[in-house]
Amino acid sequence: MVNTQSPPPLSRKWWFRVLIFGLFLLIPPYSQLAAPNSTSIDIITRTLADPLAHAIPWLLPVAKVLLVLFGIILPLVVPQQLSGRVLLGYYAAIIVLISIFQNTARTDLFGFTWLIGNTVVQLIVVACCLADLFRNRTILDHASFRRERLWLVIPILLALLMPYITDSNSQVVPSLRSIFVNEAGVTYCMVTPIIIGLLLLFPAGVYKPTLSIVSFVALLFAIVNMLVWFVLDQANWWMGVLHLPLLITGVYGLIEGRRPKSQAAISGQ
Numbered sequence: 001m002v003n004t005q006s007p008p009p010l011s012r013k014w015w016f017r018v019l020i021f022g023l024f025l026l027i028p029p030y031s032q033l034a035a036p037n038s039t040s041i042d043i044i045t046r047t048l049a050d051p052l053a054h055a056i057p058w059l060l061p062v063a064k065v066l067l068v069l070f071g072i073i074l075p076l077v078v079p080q081q082l083s084g085r086v087l088l089g090y091y092a093a094i095i096v097l098i099s100i101f102q103n104t105a106r107t108d109l110f111g112f113t114w115l116i117g118n119t120v121v122q123l124i125v126v127a128c129c130l131a132d133l134f135r136n137r138t139i140l141d142h143a144s145f146r147r148e149r150l151w152l153v154i155p156i157l158l159a160l161l162m163p164y165i166t167d168s169n170s171q172v173v174p175s176l177r178s179i180f181v182n183e184a185g186v187t188y189c190m191v192t193p194i195i196i197g198l199l200l201l202f203p204a205g206v207y208k209p210t211l212s213i214v215s216f217v218a219l220l221f222a223i224v225n226m227l228v229w230f231v232l233d234q235a236n237w238w239m240g241v242l243h244l245p246l247l248i249t250g251v252y253g254l255i256e257g258r259r260p261k262s263q264a265a266i267s268g269q
Contacts, residue, residue, distance in 0.1 A: 011128055011213035024121045024220050032111030046105065047113045053101040053186040063185030067094070067160065071194050075140050084138035084205070091195045092129040098188045099123050121217055122188060128213045137207035144204030152252075155245030156197040159190040162242055172236040189225065192218045193245035196253045208257045215253025222247035 010016050029043040054060070070090035075083045099122035103115040132138050162184035165175040184190040196215055199206045222243060229240030 009209040011209040017213075017216060020121055020124060020217065021220065023124075024117050024217075027117035027120060030112075030114040030116055031107075032113070033109070035109045038110070043110055043113050044115060046107045046110060047103065047115055049105075050107075051102045051105045053098065054183055055101075057181075060183050060186065061181045063094075064160075064180070064182075065185075066090075067185040067191060067194065071191065072198065075198065076142070080139055080142060080205075081136070083140035084207075085133050085136060087140065087195065087198065088129045088133045088138060088210070091191070092126045092133065094186075094191055095122050095126050095129075095188065098186060098191070099126070102186060102188060118188075121220070125214055125217050128210055132207050132210040138199070138210055139205035140198070140202040141205035142202060144202050146201060146203065149201055152197045152200055152249070155248050156194050158242065159193045159197075159245040160184060162187070162190050164238060164242060172239045174238055174241075189221055189243055189246045192221075193249040196249040197245075200249065200252055200256055203256055206256075208259070211253050212257030215250045215257060218246050219250035219254060222250050 029040055029047065031038075031043050035042070070086060074090075075087040078086055099119045103118045103122075105113050107113055161176075161179040162182050163174055163176050163179050164172050164182070165178050167173050192214070196211070196218060199211050225243040226240060226247060229236055229243065233239075
């Protein structure tokens with residue numbers, strides 16, 4: 001008997017995920033200058049502390065407004081057949097920018113720096129989202145809204161608001177003072193849980209391989225951030241709390257991505 005089953009998509013193959021994991025961990029960061037006794041962790045820390053994405057402060061609230069508009073509102077109000085394209089199109093576009101400008105910086109100690117591994121892995125996610133978008137595989141089936149998952153609004157709001165300031169001791173502390181002007185709209189770790197959260201709230205028309213690969217990469221970044229903020233830099237533990245939405249949605253997205261497609265999915269998906 002001939003096997004008519006189609007092969008699993010690339011994003012579901014184990015070696016593809018091992019490749020992503022290797023690229024994420026093994027590609028070293030680039031620095032223009034070699035500082036004495038410096039490590040890759042030093043380069044990463046200084047790059048993410050003040051990336052080029054923060055260079056124009058007035059763009060940060062604009063980016064947050066665009067996140068609300070294209071990452072939450074429009075996917076829920078446009079015709080259903082366009083919902084996935086709006087959501088994934090926005091996500092792919094913003095991650096292209098984030099992959100470049102959040103992972104590069106001009107520092108006093110190292111000169112120009114670039115976290116190449118982060119960029120490469122994030123662009124792989126972009127490619128998977130674009131493949132989904134061009135085939136219109138993901139649709140937000142409004143009829144599939146899962147009321148029991150309304151708790152996801154909490155991590156979504158935490159990521160969107162990103163309530164923090166840096167105090168006089170240069171430590172990250174909780175605060176609502178920055179929620180309208182901070183960098184959440186240009187930060188991978190805040191944008192991504194909002195996108196995954198929306199997909200999890202309307203799961204029936206979601207293309208599971210896309211959800212799975214986005215969630216897998218989210219989980220990689222989340223685990224690293226958990227180690228940094230709760231183990232290596234405990235003084236800034238609040239930043240670890242702000243990354244919990246990435247961890248929560250990453251894990252839940254991977255679980256959802258392995259479930260059989262719902263019978264409530266839109267015909268043809």
